[in-house]
Amino acid sequence: MLDQLLNFSSNIGVDTLLLLPVLIALEVVLSADNAIALAAIAQGLDSEVLQRRALNIGLVIAFGLRMTLILTATWVLRFWQFEVMGAAYLLWLVYQHFRGAVDDKHHHHGPRFASLWQAIPIIAMTDLAFSLDSVTTAIALSRDLWVVLLGGTIGVVTLRFMAGLFIRWLEEFEYLEDAGFVTVAVVGVRLLVRVINPDWVPPEWAMVAAIGLLFAWGFSKRCPPQEASEANAKTAIASGISQSVAEAAATSDQR
Numbered sequence: 001m002l003d004q005l006l007n008f009s010s011n012i013g014v015d016t017l018l019l020l021p022v023l024i025a026l027e028v029v030l031s032a033d034n035a036i037a038l039a040a041i042a043q044g045l046d047s048e049v050l051q052r053r054a055l056n057i058g059l060v061i062a063f064g065l066r067m068t069l070i071l072t073a074t075w076v077l078r079f080w081q082f083e084v085m086g087a088a089y090l091l092w093l094v095y096q097h098f099r100g101a102v103d104d105k106h107h108h109h110g111p112r113f114a115s116l117w118q119a120i121p122i123i124a125m126t127d128l129a130f131s132l133d134s135v136t137t138a139i140a141l142s143r144d145l146w147v148v149l150l151g152g153t154i155g156v157v158t159l160r161f162m163a164g165l166f167i168r169w170l171e172e173f174e175y176l177e178d179a180g181f182v183t184v185a186v187v188g189v190r191l192l193v194r195v196i197n198p199d200w201v202p203p204e205w206a207m208v209a210a211i212g213l214l215f216a217w218g219f220s221k222r223c224p225p226q227e228a229s230e231a232n233a234k235t236a237i238a239s240g241i242s243q244s245v246a247e248a249a250a251t252s253d254q255r
Helices: 002-012 016-030 032-042 048-071 080-099 116-141 145-172 176-196 204-218 227-254
Strands: none
Touching (some): 032 176, 048 145, 080 176, 145 176
16 A cells, blocks of 8 residues: 555655655554563562663663664565564564463563563563564565664654554553554564565555454453452451451450
8 A cells, every 4th residue: 555655656756745744653553562562571670760761761772773774675675584573573472472371460461670660671572573564564665764764763762652542552452452462462473474475465554453353352451440359358457457456455454
């Protein structure tokens, strides 16, 4: 779809800049699954301060890796092994997610991190694996390197804001984390399909539609409210304390 727009643009002399809003919109939509994966990884840290710091530092490193990938893409894309490794890594994340124990307190499937520096490399490598798909698509769509670099920059900035939103939304919507990791699996399979036969790779509109359907399911059910259970727990604790005090007073009177 976008490759036809770009051909049309060059035929009538319209500057590629006019297509940037379309490329940005595509980058935002296709970054949603990446953002959920990064948010879920950051959730493995105990505090919001550490989660924000991990995303900030991890995505700064990811930005450098993504720019390096874009500048060396003509060399990297000659080796199908890179795409296979990226696909294997993404599918490993999906496996870890669905096989991991559920943390009921945080509605979180993934691993817990003891320190900030355990989470940062995972965040950076996850974005790099996703970039193999997005950068390949961007290079196929645009012949201008500056457009691809700008798209990659916008993608990283968008990821930071989206991941911050998803950290909150993952606490609110029961199916959202699972929906996000299903889309991660779709991206991993897409990378493998591209290695086997590029003609089998589905068009961008099909990916956008699939992601839209999965996220509609992800936002379809809110998590049960925790306030009632917390209030009941506090009431039970208070009742237990009152009962213990009464029993102690009765024992004292008997003595």
